[in-house]
Amino acid sequence: MPMRFSKVLRILSQPLNRPAFAITTAASSQSFRRPPPRVSSTTVLQAASSISFLSSFFGSSAKAQSTDDSMSYPDKRNDDEWRAVLSPEQFRVIREKGTERPGTGEYDSHYPSQGVYTCAACNAPLYTASHKFKSGCGWPAYFDSIPGAVTRHTDKAFGMDRTEIVCSNCGGHLGHVFKGEGFPTPTDERHCVNSVSLNFKEDEEAKA
Ligand SMILES: [Zn+2]
Numbered sequence: 429m430p431m432r433f434s435k436v437l438r439i440l441s442q443p444l445n446r447p448a449f450a451i452t453t454a455a456s457s458q459s460f461r462r463p464p465p466r467v468s469s470t471t472v473l474q475a476a477s478s479i480s481f482l483s484s485f486f487g488s489s490a491k492a493q494s495t496d497d498s499m500s501y502p503d504k505r506n507d508d509e510w511r512a513v514l515s516p517e518q519f520r521v522i523r524e525k526g527t528e529r530p531g532t533g534e535y536d537s538h539y540p541s542q543g544v545y546t547c548a549a550c551n552a553p554l555y556t557a558s559h560k561f562k563s564g565c566g567w568p569a570y571f572d573s574i575p576g577a578v579t580r581h582t583d584k585a586f587g588m589d590r591t592e593i594v595c596s597n598c599g600g601h602l603g604h605v606f607k608g609e610g611f612p613t614p615t616d617e618r619h620c621v622n623s624v625s626l627n628f629k630e631d632e633e634a635k636a
Pocket of ligand 1: 549597599
């Protein structure tokens, strides 16, 4: 599958995950098996939209074909397995890259003197209490993470060029990192993290 095509497919697949069962027809099956004859952007979009319905229907096989980055993390649980352990809101934020409403999160105004923030999905330690600072942005803010715990990706969604951060162990979405905002921290970076992506363990020491 050409790069550009799989990218379009991935983007279109995201919001179309739910009503796949009713929409799958023999016609869309055929177009799935037949490669697009010409790579005009119209053809790509048409093919991609019919495949995106199928990709939700044949969830796991479609995922294996795409370059889904969840496959490259040590914790490779699939969506069904994540749904079994996450709340619907956690699933929306962590697995579907959603964002909680600002000022509503459990850890937004949470400034313990010690302890570790872990991934709410897989329990990997991500941040220590000493990384956290008051940003006033409405989400928990950290100027750094436990080394290697957080992986960065370029996120071009919504016409912006942002740096997404995910848990290095399970690929779960945490939030975004912003640089050069002038906060008086050692890094001048702000890891803007959804509270729902985190748990807090007061008695745990970071192994950093
Ligand atoms: Zn994780």
